[in-house]
Amino acid sequence: MGWAQVSTHELVAGRYRLLEVVQREVNRVCWSGEDTGTGRPCLVTRTALPQDETGGPGPRITGRVMRTCESLESLCPGRIAPVVDAVVADGALWTVTEWVGGVPLGDLLERQGTFNYVRAARVGLELLTVLDAAHGEGITHGELSPGQVLMREDGSVVVTGFGLAGATLAPRLTAPSYASPEQARDERIGPAADLWTLGAVLYTMAEGRPPFRDRGRPEATLRGVDRLPLRTPVRTGPLTQAVLGLLRKDSRERLTRPVVREALTRVLTEDPDTAVHELPRPRLRGMYAAARDAGRGRGGRRTVAGTALALATVTVAVVAVTHGLPGTDDGSATDAGPRPSAPTAPTAPSPGEPAPSAPPTSASPSPSRPDGDALPAGFRRYTAPEGFSVALPGNWRRLDTSRVPDGAYRVVFGASGDPRTLAVTYSERAGADPVAVWRDDVEPELERSGGYRRIGEIRATTYRGREAADMQWVAHDDGDRVRTFGRGFLLGGGRSFSLRxxxxxxxxxxxGNERTLAAFLQSFREAAA
Known part of the structure; x- marks a missing residue:
């Protein structure tokens, strides 16, 4: 995750100062902070609550969180992040934990790449030890995800986020990609839900992406978890049977904790030389190091210092899908990666396919226009910190952001309740022929998805004076028939953008769709190199 400066004049609960955003998940944001009463650093987490839970359940929610974490801390000292305070304010649950060193597992995977299966097994055993203690006390985590697992430099694991399950009426507040199928169906959950998530975390460590991708909207992600088949893992090695056994849709068929422990232990004992006995020191600072190191004034008091721009939620799955030019993810109903979007020039219809309507002709090359220039009625110009801008309908916003260390990223735009999406993908490893990228890199993945069919030919074109290529296709997305227009164009030096x-x-x-597409194509601008 990125570090983002947070400027606030108000203290949480009148005591805790927010310093920097260190992690984001759906409905959950974590800050490094300072206890102004003691001067000690801390972690402050804001978890959004549903509207019907903000009118008086504060003592019940906060009491549940405090009691749960206190109980588990006594059973697993050093493995549970101690919660020192919890309050409900401004429609959210705020929890304050002690300063513990470490990096979120999701962040570590983003920075360092996948784990070998032995290292994944070692982390899995650490998590299973915590879950054993919790389940023995009748406690289900219910919110486990790579964002709730802190990895210390000595290889030990600290788990956060206990106490939310059952404290609110809202299912899966923070990480829909790691929800169990029963949570996706809003059913009562138990320890088996945590075992599913353990399997999903093992899968992510080995494969570099969650077993079911984030689809931009929680409800769409949860539908995928519930309804779509699991994409068979290819890098889990001897962990494969354990992972598949944990990721069974029927909770009654999942492996039990003793069986999982035996399987993970066998991996370590049979291949000990491959194990990573100590986690390498991550290049980025530990989760709270920025708060500790950010400008110190005289007397050691911290001052608020500038940091990098905030990054939105990162999806590990983008590693495999942003290396081609016009967005190299599949956009289909299978979980082969995130889905970008955008329009193209008219293409010849396939036999039996109605002739596609021609998208609007893009404007001729011109310098980026200032935000004050006229935009279509109801649109506003959005300028992304990544270095591009585009006109969006007034109620549209960023739904998802994915990036990898080599500079590639994908940003998806849309609106709640609106099935349409626009995705912008940037790569620094594009091929020299945009037509070949669609044909050789993108289409083979699309063809493995359900219901894919290209409409017409892949057409070479130009876009603002740059080499480009357009492709259209239809596919299934969560059972719905969708149609996508994609345009990829080269910037030079291997750099490229694609729109879908x-x-x-x-x-x-x-x-209305044609006008919206025209607005996207006519308004898109990339920052000068």
């Missing part, structure tokens, strides 16, 4: 515009197939010819 996806709508329900039945609505493709809607005039």
């Amino acid at each position: 515009w996806t709508t329900p197939a039945a609505d493709w010819d809607d005039g």
Whole structure:
């Protein structure tokens, strides 16, 4: 995750000063902070609550969180982040934990890449020890994810986030990609839900992406977890059977904790030389190091110092899907990676396919226009910190951001309740022929997905004076038939952007959709190199 400066004049609960954002998940943000009463550093986490839970359940929620963590801390000293305070304010649950060293597992995977299966087994055993203690006390975590697992430099694991399950009426507040199928169906959960998530975390450590990708909207992600088949892992080695046994849709069929422990232990004993006995020191600072090291004034008091721009939620799955030019993810119903979107010039229809309507012709090359220039009615110009801007409908916002260390990223835009999306993908490893990238890198993945069919030919074109290529196709997305227009264009030096515009197939010819697509193409600007 990125570090982001947080400027606030108000203290949480009148006592805790927020310093820097260190992690984001759905409905959950963590800051490094300072206890102004003692001067000690701490971690402050804000978890959004549903509207019907903000009118008086504060003592019940905070009491549950405090009691749960206190109980588990006594059973697993050093493995549970101690919660020192919890309050409900401003429609959210705020929890304050002691300063513990470490880096979120999701952050470590993003920075260092996948783990070998022995290292994954070692982390899995650490998590299983914590879950054994919790389940023995009748406690289900219910919110486990790589963001709730802190990795210390000595290889030990600290788990945060206990106490939320059962404290609120909202299922899976923070990490829908790691929800169990029963949570996706909003059913009562138990220890088996944590075992599913353990399997999902093992899968992510080995494969570099969660077993079910984040689809931009929690409800869409949860539908995928519940309904879509699991994509078979290819890097889990001797962990494969344990992972598949944990990721069974029927909770009654999942492996038990003793069986999982035996399987993970066998991996370590049979291949001890491959194990990583101590985690390498991550290049980025530990989770709270920025708060500790950020400008210290006289007397050692911390001062608020500038840091890098905030990054939105990072999806590990983008590693495999942003190396091609026009967005190299599949955009289909399978979980082969995130889905970008965008439009193209008219293409020849396939036999039996109605002739696609021609998207608007993009404007001729011109310098980026200032934000004050006229935009279509109801649109506003959005300028991304990554270095591009585009006109968006007034109620649209960023739904998802994914990036990898080599500079590639994907940003998805949309609105709640709106099935349409626009995705912008940037790569620094694009091939020299944009048509070949669509044909050789993107389409093979699309063809492995359900219901994929290209519409017409991949067309070479130009976009603002740059080499480009357009492709259109239809596919299934969570059972719905969708149609996508993709345009990829080269910037030079291996750099490229791609845009993908996806709508329900039945609505493709809607005039409003055509105007929206035209606005995207006419307004998109990349920052000068």
